[in-house]
Amino acid sequence: MTLAVILKQVPDVVEELAIDPSGTDLDRDSVSYVVNEFDEHALEEALLLREATGEDVVVVGVDTTGELDQALYTALAKGAQRAVKLVGDVEGSWLSTRALAGLLAPVIRELSPRLVLTGVQAPDDLDGQLAPTLGALLDWPHTGVVVGTELADGLVRVRKELWGGIMLDLELATPAVLGIQAARATPRYVPVGRVRQAMRESTIEEVEVETPVESAPKLSRLRAPEAAGRAEMLTGSPSDVVERILEILRARGLY
Amino acid sequence: MLTTPERIAFLLLALASLLLTLRGVRLIVRAIGRGYGRPSWGVFLRRVIPVSLDILLQRPIFRTRPLVSLLHAGVFFAFVFYGLVNVLDLLEGFNGYSTLHASGVASAYNLVADLLSVAALLGMLGLLLRRFGLRPFRFNRAVFLLPSVRFGISRDSAIVGGFILLHVGSRWAGQAVRIAESGRPDWSQPTASLLARLLGGLDAATLAVASHATWWLALGLILVFLPYFPYSKHIHLFMAPLNLILREEKPLGRLEPPVGNGQLGSARLEELRWYQILDAYACIMCNRCQDVCPAHGTGRALSPAALEINKRYYLNRNLNRFAGGTTSPPLLETATSRAAVWSCTTCGACVRICPVGNRPMLDLIDLRRSLVFAGDELDPNLQAALESLSRYGNSFGKPARQRARWARDLPFPVKDARKEPVEYLWFVGDFASFDPRMQENTKTVAQLFHQAGVDFGILYEDEWNSGNDVRRVGEEGLFELLAEHNLAVLGKARFRAIVTTDPHSYNALRNEYSALGLDVPVYHYTEVLAELLERGQLRPSKRLQAVATYHDPCYLGRYNRITAAPRRVIRALGLELREMPRHGENTYCCGAGGGQIWMDSGGQERPSEQRIREAIALGEDVRFFVVACPKDMAMYSDAVKTTGYEQRLTVIDVARLVAWATGLIELEREAAPVSE
Ligand code: SF4
Ligand code: SF4
Numbered sequence: 001m002t003l004a005v006i007l008k009q010v011p012d013v014v015e016e017l018a019i020d021p022s023g024t025d026l027d028r029d030s031v032s033y034v035v036n037e038f039d040e041h042a043l044e045e046a047l048l049l050r051e052a053t054g055e056d057v058v059v060v061g062v063d064t065t066g067e068l069d070q071a072l073y074t075a076l077a078k079g080a081q082r083a084v085k086l087v088g089d090v091e092g093s094w095l096s097t098r099a100l101a102g103l104l105a106p107v108i109r110e111l112s113p114r115l116v117l118t119g120v121q122a123p124d125d126l127d128g129q130l131a132p133t134l135g136a137l138l139d140w141p142h143t144g145v146v147v148g149t150e151l152a153d154g155l156v157r158v159r160k161e162l163w164g165g166i167m168l169d170l171e172l173a174t175p176a177v178l179g180i181q182a183a184r185a186t187p188r189y190v191p192v193g194r195v196r197q198a199m200r201e202s203t204i205e206e207v208e209v210e211t212p213v214e215s216a217p218k219l220s221r222l223r224a225p226e227a228a229g230r231a232e233m234l235t236g237s238p239s240d241v242v243e244r245i246l247e248i249l250r251a252r253g254l255y
Numbered sequence: 256m257l258t259t260p261e262r263i264a265f266l267l268l269a270l271a272s273l274l275l276t277l278r279g280v281r282l283i284v285r286a287i288g289r290g291y292g293r294p295s296w297g298v299f300l301r302r303v304i305p306v307s308l309d310i311l312l313q314r315p316i317f318r319t320r321p322l323v324s325l326l327h328a329g330v331f332f333a334f335v336f337y338g339l340v341n342v343l344d345l346l347e348g349f350n351g352y353s354t355l356h357a358s359g360v361a362s363a364y365n366l367v368a369d370l371l372s373v374a375a376l377l378g379m380l381g382l383l384l385r386r387f388g389l390r391p392f393r394f395n396r397a398v399f400l401l402p403s404v405r406f407g408i409s410r411d412s413a414i415v416g417g418f419i420l421l422h423v424g425s426r427w428a429g430q431a432v433r434i435a436e437s438g439r440p441d442w443s444q445p446t447a448s449l450l451a452r453l454l455g456g457l458d459a460a461t462l463a464v465a466s467h468a469t470w471w472l473a474l475g476l477i478l479v480f481l482p483y484f485p486y487s488k489h490i491h492l493f494m495a496p497l498n499l500i501l502r503e504e505k506p507l508g509r510l511e512p513p514v515g516n517g518q519l520g521s522a523r524l525e526e527l528r529w530y531q532i533l534d535a536y537a538c539i540m541c542n543r544c545q546d547v548c549p550a551h552g553t554g555r556a557l558s559p560a561a562l563e564i565n566k567r568y569y570l571n572r573n574l575n576r577f578a579g580g581t582t583s584p585p586l587l588e589t590a591t592s593r594a595a596v597w598s599c600t601t602c603g604a605c606v607r608i609c610p611v612g613n614r615p616m617l618d619l620i621d622l623r624r625s626l627v628f629a630g631d632e633l634d635p636n637l638q639a640a641l642e643s644l645s646r647y648g649n650s651f652g653k654p655a656r657q658r659a660r661w662a663r664d665l666p667f668p669v670k671d672a673r674k675e676p677v678e679y680l681w682f683v684g685d686f687a688s689f690d691p692r693m694q695e696n697t698k699t700v701a702q703l704f705h706q707a708g709v710d711f712g713i714l715y716e717d718e719w720n721s722g723n724d725v726r727r728v729g730e731e732g733l734f735e736l737l738a739e740h741n742l743a744v745l746g747k748a749r750f751r752a753i754v755t756t757d758p759h760s761y762n763a764l765r766n767e768y769s770a771l772g773l774d775v776p777v778y779h780y781t782e783v784l785a786e787l788l789e790r791g792q793l794r795p796s797k798r799l800q801a802v803a804t805y806h807d808p809c810y811l812g813r814y815n816r817i818t819a820a821p822r823r824v825i826r827a828l829g830l831e832l833r834e835m836p837r838h839g840e841n842t843y844c845c846g847a848g849g850g851q852i853w854m855d856s857g858g859q860e861r862p863s864e865q866r867i868r869e870a871i872a873l874g875e876d877v878r879f880f881v882v883a884c885p886k887d888m889a890m891y892s893d894a895v896k897t898t899g900y901e902q903r904l905t906v907i908d909v910a911r912l913v914a915w916a917t918g919l920i921e922l923e924r925e926a927a928p929v930s931e
Pocket of ligand 2: 537538539540541542543544545559560563608609610611612613615
């Protein structure tokens with residue numbers, strides 16, 4: 001049996017993002033991509049399950065960036081058995097979560113995994129729609145905000161985080177789709193040597209797909225966040241600082 | 256002269272003993288041969304004479320502990336000379352040849368043998384008294400020791416010491432007996448003659464028996480001891496010189512790639528290189544390496560001595576099986592612990608001090624390599640640093656584009672060495688580029704270069720971490736990645752020489768990159784500053800009158816022997832330099848190297864704090880703790896605070912002092928009186 005993990009690349013927000021002159025896209029030449037952080041946790045959770053039960057882990061992704069190989073090889077180096085890449089005219093586009101789920105669903109059904117694990121959310125899916133949408137398309141049970149899993153006969157026990165630190169333990173019939181909030185352990189480090197080894201020794205399976213025609217809202221304009229007022233640090237002796245505060249309050253008519 | 260039955264007995268005993276010994280030696284050779292690689296006979300031929308001379312002069316031993324080394328020298332010289340003595344004594348036993356009452360060369364021989372016997376006896380007594388009376392050999396509680404080691408070291412020392420005492424003592428007494436038999440003192444054997452006077456009262460028959468008994472005790476004992484020899488630490492007699500001679504003349508700062516397919520590292524004894532197994536046989540268990548180890552010195556689980564000793568005792572107990580080719584248990588079960596492996600700062604002190612040329616540090620790095628490659632759990636901070644390094648080329652988790660941000664604050668543009676030729680390509684280093692506390696120093700260095708009219712440029716975002724510490728953490732693949740990138744960028748830039756602020760980068764560029772094809776001069780910025788001062792390109796406008804001490808960074812002072820340049824700078828400014836006891840190549844680690852800067856130390860006290868205390872002990876008047884490494888600046892600025900000496904001692908980069916003297920900057924806290 002297999003565990004399917006969905007990997008998605010998102011712009012690295014550590015780097016400064018720039019907007020393309022068209023105003024409706026990021027400047028793709030300057031963007032660099034990272035695997036969505038929650039997806040890293042989904043992979044780690046799958047690898048932990050594999051260590052406990054011996055399932056095969058297969059990573060699946062839609063190559064919208066043209067750089068997905070890197071992420072897939074890294075996953076193989078970490079211990080996944082197979083990598084499947086969906087390719088086609090999707091490269092260079094941003095897919096809506098619904099479109100993404102639509103592309104993935106048939107491929108995943110084909111893989112007939114015991115579990116599908118994906119990040120609970122992503123920078124371009126802040127509502128965490130991927131797991132529920134996939135679940136609905138596949139007609140499999142699903143849940144999100146998962147912080148721990150355990151496989152048993154015909155079902156999966158999951159721990160889910162609710163508000164205020166309350167934990168909920170659930171059992172779902174398998175196959176099921178899980179949105180992972182955090183793996184039970186920090187996603188593991190994979191040495192560069194192993195990634196290079198994976199690049200030499202393993203292959204990535206490819207599946208041709210076409211960008212679905214969907215009635216999605218159209219993006220009209222992308223804007224950089226406006227610089228908010230800067231905080232001013234008051235320095236000097238306490239009495240200087242007090243003076244300054246009073247001055248500011250006075251200037252605003254508050255004192 | 257021996258009787259005929261005695262001769263036969265001796266020959267039979269000798270045969271048995273030699274066969275047994277040979278078997279032991281062959282097993283050892285096979286055990287060492289299981290390691291990767293083979294010794295190079297070219298190296299042997301090149302080094303055999305100079306290194307043998309070094310050993311004859313006992314230079315490797317006298318690096319430290321002068322008194323103990325003197326005792327050792329006594330035993331050593333006696334032993335070397337005893338090679339000849341034993342041969343002549345054999346002759347005497349078998350055909351009666353004797354140098355007793357002889358004149359000329361033979362009398363000189365007698366005199367030397369006589370005096371060295373006493374030297375050896377005294378030396379050995381001294382060493383045994385020290386080992387068993389003072390018990391100077393202790394390991395931190397957390398250090399992993401094989402159960403057989405605790406008791407084994409003492410037993411082995413007692414056997415070896417006892418053997419030497421008996422062997423030399425019997426020979427010496429035997430000479431006295433023979434002198435007594437002859438009825439008159441032999442002036443060429445003064446001490447034995449003295450002893451002979453005590454024996455004067457004995458009758459001829461007793462003396463004859465004594466003559467035979469002492470002969471057997473002196474020479475027969477060798478035959479009894481010989482089969483034990485390969486299992487005793489006495490084998491260092493051969494293994495230590497071999498180890499020293501066969502050591503490739505390679506800088507310590509250039510590591511070999513991991514064994515196996517180039518990634519694996521070494522998890523088991525047989526996965527080490529041949530010379531790392533030889534190390535275990537050369538080790539004399541003196542613990543000198545442990546004494547200088549900053550990890551052990553701060554109560555951590557690491558002892559480089561214990562590592563070698565454990566290896567040795569594992570081999571002693573399992574020699575047959577190991578030499579036969581069975582897979583040995585992981586080194587983490589027989590030689591050291593995970594905690595120990597991760598506390599090494601790769602300071603190289605153990606390698607430098609070891610009298611027999613061992614390099615325990617290399618084992619630790621190879622162990623790390625195997626742990627990293629096997630996906631063993633890493634310290635979370637270390638993992639974050641490595642992930643950042645592979646993503647952004649720096650350990651700070653900052654985009655590469657921010658690397659040269661500090662240069663924006665300068666009143667002049669810094670040349671882009673990727674775009675225009677420069678004389679000096681300045682490889683700034685991660686800490687100097689990204690750490691906000693260090694950026695001031697970096698700007699100061701830039702301003703000094705500018706002021707002196709140096710034509711320099713930087714690589715901006717294309718400079719990546721040099722990978723020095725990445726390699727020492729055991730992440731070989733990442734090191735390769737970083738090095739490949741930097742080499743490609745350097746290959747495209749046009750410059751005469753590289754200058755770097757960071758001793759770690761310095762080491763990588765100079766020693767590691769040169770093995771990968773980089774062929775340009777590399778300088779540390781202190782070398783450039785010293786030159787600029789001496790050539791008058793930098794002119795101090797005031798003399799700094801204060802006492803300063805200087806901390807040699809391991810990767811500068813010990814690894815690359817750059818100790819004079821920073822001192823030249825300090826003196827050129829008028830400062831009085833007062834040395835800490837551990838300086839130059841004997842410097843003490845700040846605790847940040849080998850990736851420790853990214854890990855949680857967990858020691859009782861940090862090495863940097865001990866170091867600050869060492870500086871404080873130099874006297875009330877020492878005002879500056881001068882550093883020449885961005886990591887040192889970080890480590891010691893912290894340590895001077897945590898030890899509470901912030902008011903007394905100012906930690907300062909040598910460049911800041913220069914800039915102060917040339918009037919480029921004003922220091923906030925004027926710790927010292929300055930004369931115009
Ligand atoms: S390199 Fe330094 S820290 Fe590491 S074992 Fe040797 S002395 Fe100790
Ligand atoms: S490794 Fe060298 S310094 Fe350390 S105990 Fe052995 S002989 Fe002494």
